[in-house]
Amino acid sequence: MDTALHTADPALAALAAARPLLVDVRPAREVVAHLAAGGVCHAGPPIHPARMCAPMRAALGVAVAMEGLAEDPVAALALADAGLLRLCPNHDAGGVGPMSGVVTGSMPVLVARDDATGLTAWCPLNEGSGKVLRYGADDEEVVARLAWMRDVLGPSLAAALAQTGPLDLLELHAEALRQGDEAHHRTGAGTQLLHDLLAPALPDDVSAFVLDNHQFFLNVAMVSAKLALVCAEHRPGSSLVTAIARNGVEVGIKLSGTGARWFSGPAALPEPAALFDGFGPGDMNPDLGDSAIVEAYGLGALAIAASPLSAPSVGLDADDAAAITQRLRSIGAGEHPALRLGGPGADAPAILGVDARAVVRERVLPPVHTGIAHRRPGVGQIGGGVTHPPMEAFEAAVAALDAT
CATH class of the missing domain: 3.90.1710.10 (Enterococcus faecalis V583 domain)
Structure with missing residues (x-):
């Protein structure tokens, strides 16, 4: 970054x-x-x-x-x-x-x-x-x-x-x-x-x-996070991601420079996943929810260096937390002026925002820490995991930005 x-x-x-x-x-x-x-x-x-x-x-x-x-x-x-x-x-x-x-x-x-x-x-x-x-x-x-x-x-x-x-x-x-x-x-x-x-x-x-x-x-x-990104909306030419959202069928993103337009692709299953006892991969519903706004802001999965203890709940190894955040700095839009990550052996600014151009250039997707819903109604939550929005959504968004 x-x-x-x-x-x-x-x-x-x-x-x-x-x-x-x-x-x-x-x-x-x-x-x-x-x-x-x-x-x-x-x-x-x-x-x-x-x-x-x-x-x-x-x-x-x-x-x-x-x-x-x-x-x-x-x-x-x-x-x-x-x-x-x-x-x-x-x-x-x-x-x-x-x-x-x-x-x-x-x-x-x-x-x-x-x-x-x-x-x-x-x-x-x-x-x-x-x-x-x-x-x-x-x-x-x-x-x-x-x-x-x-x-x-x-x-x-x-x-x-x-x-x-x-x-x-x-x-x-x-x-x-x-x-x-x-x-x-x-x-x-x-x-x-x-x-x-x-x-x-x-x-x-x-x-x-x-x-x-x-x-x-x-x-x-x-x-x-939503309010902060609302403050950053509608800036011509900007490739800052202002929304990542999932409805269980598709994942959509928005950019500051393309305004209200959605750019979407298919929702994926969480990978890795930490499922509750009695449930398996076939029980998982694909990626769901607006909570990825936290990652669009630069926290959540992008801030795991501050929270190694969160890693096992989404199927990750706590020892990898600092390296994950360091790798994700390559797609960050900037560094947060007020928030710092203080995990073991680390003291650095939090990532501020996600740059869609960097996502496409680096071929690194922003991960999302998520709860997992059972694919059948009535059951509820069955675990936690990591999901990724589709690269095609970022490619389409950047192409549209270049065409404006």
Whole structure:
């Protein structure tokens, strides 16, 4: 990575200058115009509901039924297949959602704001691991948890933030990295830090839910990364990647210099993968979710040097962590001015952004740390692994950039 070559890129400068603040938790319909109008959002690039993978379809059916837009999940999917539901990728509506990423109007979302620009981004709250909606689980326990999140968790977090005031997410990231997180598959330190800031204003049940959910900070990291990359959008000529998103069928990317256009290719299975006992490779759903926004920002799999302990959970060797991050610096757009990686034997700036031209030139794809959904609905999470977006998406994006 040659930072000097990129100092003139206004997209990279905007990314470096972004200072995401967590400012509120609100019902999604109060934040997202598409949802206020009765639409539904989902992870990844655009996809017709009939082509959605089974976990996403299950999540869509449950969420739409809970919204009162259909009598039950079966009727909800019939509406979707008939084209009677307005569907939109989260990214195209200004936000992100993990795994299936299905978001409806009543769901509480984290709201982040960049004070310098006034730009905002949003992300739903994290349900926890295992049998949860975002992995395609759809039983009564899942529905009850979502209702509690809507009625209790969201308003409680909003009230706590009203007392604390905005939380500086860069400061939280910096400390979480020092404590061994990489901000995607290992977020326990970030979760504890966030909890401790809000704890004096949280009811006991909400406090326990956050503490028991080591992935709670993932969605905070996602909204932070999304907002920073929103700040870097729409800079002519820039090959900075502003989105990597997966819907379980295709993976799409966006570049700053090509605006709202998606460039897509087929979603792959995780490789390597660390599966829970009782599951095998044939059970895995292909790459799914918007959480790769963390890697697009430069953390997650690109920051594994700070978090060797995250390696086994995605099928990697902890001893390889520092070398992995060093190799990935070849596709980084720059170095982060405020975040450092402090893993064993390492003290270096975090990578800042991904340069699509470098990806094509070096033939090195940005890896993504991910949870793995069972390919059948109703099961939920079955492990964690590493996935890669398709090279053809980067090649098409760079070709389009050159044609502008």
